[in-house]
Amino acid sequence: MREQLHIIKIGGNCIDDPHELGLFLSSFATISGMKILVHGGGKMATKLASKLGIDQTMVDGRRVTDAQTLDIAVMVYAGLINKKIVAQLQAKENNAMGFSGADGNLIQGVKRTSSSIDYGFVGDILKEGINIHLFETLLQNRIIPVVSPITHDGNGQLLNTNADTIASKIAIALSSHYEVILTYCFEKTGVLYAVENEESYIPILTKEKFIQLKAEGIISKGMLPKLDNAFEAIEQGVAQVAICNAQNLSAIGSEQVIATQIINQ
């Protein structure tokens, strides 16, 4: 039987609020066994860019990462956020170690070229881009990798990379070795029928229902890429995928779970 591995992705508002982040990390710290934390960036990078007078160009709701914006993303994501999380986990006796994709060649990306739009220094990940051997070595040594949303192309270029996608690709790659439980934590209870009603969360979401709710416009905007990543994971061998509020993390795996479970059927 394969060993269980928890992969948790934390993002959005939870990272911007030190109190919320602290509560989340206390919860994360109590998960026993092997685990990996993937974090996003929150709004700190945008704020810093604004303070420095660096204009943020958006195309179709996505930020274009020019050289200056990439430097800020690296500073904030792989620097400030990553190291604060690692230091806090160390204080909770969790042996965390922070990573960008460049560190130990953990995650190799390629500059996005498929689109007609130039997004700048934005990276996509191939399945082969995940360094399974290094993840195994770290986990065997009881190290908890804390992964920031920065990858590299192997030629010296760092790349801004979507954290939801990183979590999904790591989960898929490690599913050949572990029974992976992937949990996306954010500020909502789960995928909601009505965005303003936290109690309207969908407990179980199949692909069929997702397609239907998407067509009806009930699921839209930022949830779509997150769910695409979630369904890709469950379809490619990840044992369990859930989306939940960061504060409900401790119930994941129990009967009392309050989350949207992504189901492969």
Next chain:
Amino acid sequence: MREQLHIIKIGGNCIDDPHELGLFLSSFATISGMKILVHGGGKMATKLASKLGIDQTMVDGRRVTDAQTLDIAVMVYAGLINKKIVAQLQAKENNAMGFSGADGNLIQGVKRTSSSIDYGFVGDILKEGINIHLFETLLQNRIIPVVSPITHDGNGQLLNTNADTIASKIAIALSSHYEVILTYCFEKTGVLYAVENEESYIPILTKEKFIQLKAEGIISKGMLPKLDNAFEAIEQGVAQVAICNAQNLSAIGSEQVIATQIINQ
């Protein structure tokens, strides 16, 4: 016979100039066997603080690290500089992995309290603060640790820490396991008799001569703490200690070395 381990410290102007840094990293990449790179911060953090309108308080020529200044140090040192170096070394087929002291509890510091002045979030390192086991595990796995000048106190607090001291403490701690060759690289040829004359470097510096030159005012200012760290290393078991220009790194260990060798006698 103990295996050889190179510990190189790079700092100052070399980090601020991408061309100089590139040349240095090409040189570093050719060193065979086990190696560790420790880097300082250069002037980027001061520039960023200035752009953000954060005042830098100096006491006796040392920067006071308040909370905002610490955030900038973490962003620039453990984020931008560290990840750029790691990505460039990966491109040169050096399996580099970046660290702050918090990552894997690599280096634990204590907030400086010995002085009558409050320097803020500045850390000092105890010899026991160096995680020898983790360094060994990394080196055995052919990983090249790239260490930024940020440590942690084990209670969740990151600390700004002198990179020269980090290099010295790592060298001393690992001397029980390896034959350590410690090299401080900077923008000068070595310790100079006349600061404006690069050819006036002192090839061999004993403690006695150091004390004499200090008394005569020939060695002063920023060189003093660097040399204190260098002598501490050579007196506590490090096999070789040298100070040289970053561009002369490739000759270290050869007959043609252009550097100041620190001698324990």
